[in-house]
Amino acid sequence: MTTTNTPAALTERHVGEIAATLPGASAVFRAFRIDFCCHGNVPLAAAARERNLNVEAIVQALQALDTRGETAATATTLDSATLIERIRTRYHDAHRRSFPELISLSRKVEAVHRANPKVPRGLADLLEEMASELEDHMAREETTLFPAMQRVESGLAATIDELRHEHDDHGALLRQIETLTDDFTLPAGACRSWAALYTSTARLAEDLMEHIHLENNVLFPRFAAAAGAAA
Ligand SMILES: [Fe+2]
Ligand SMILES: [Fe+2]
DSSP states (O other): GGGSSHHHHHHHHHHHHHHHHSSHHHHHHHHTTTOTTTOSBBBHHHHHHHHOOOOHHHHHHTOOOOTTTTTGGGGGGGEEEHHHHHIIIIHHHHHHHHHHHHHHHHHHHHTTTSSSSSOTTTHHHHHHHHHHHHHHHHHHHEEEEEEHTTTSSSSHHHHHHHHHHHHHHHHHHHHHHHHHHHTOOTTTTTOOOHHHHHHHHHHHHHHHHHHHHIIIIIIHHHHHHHHHOOO
8 A cells, every 4th residue: 555545644635535545444434424425525634523533543444444456446446437337226226226115114113113202203204305306316417417427528517516515415314314213223122124124224324325425526526626626
């Protein structure tokens, strides 16, 4: 590894860029609850300070990552057409498959356990709102932005900026879901449906953060450096 991964250099690098180039870094950031997807343009030191975290502990966790042989798999090395295809099949399609089941599972848990004070009341409505907003957002990426990127058109900055703002909205909905579910913490005696709901919703949250990260920090800056710098 190069000197860019010394402790001093790491603390100055932006969290979105670290997540994009260091395999496993996004999992470290998730564990420390550092927002590397919607607010990736922040140096690690500042992101740690914002959350009252010890930056040394984060740097140690990042340096402990075993990156041997994995660099070729990082998204930054993919050409844009391949990256777009991965975003579409691995994330857009996966979100579309996840929501219907999660919404119906959530309605069931909310109804069956309505007397339990720990029940995530309103989760199904939040998931429904997120599914609808994401569907509209992903459809515009698929029908407008991605084809324009594949034709290597210029003048995409405004569209990209608008989609970045929508990512912020998705992130805000995610925070609401995490608060409502106490970070997907099950109460004692929770039934299997409740456990399945939290496991699958946590997985969706993880996927959505990776998805937004790939767009905000890897794909979009290739086509709109100015809009990327402003986000
Ligand atoms: Fe997307
Ligand atoms: Fe997006």
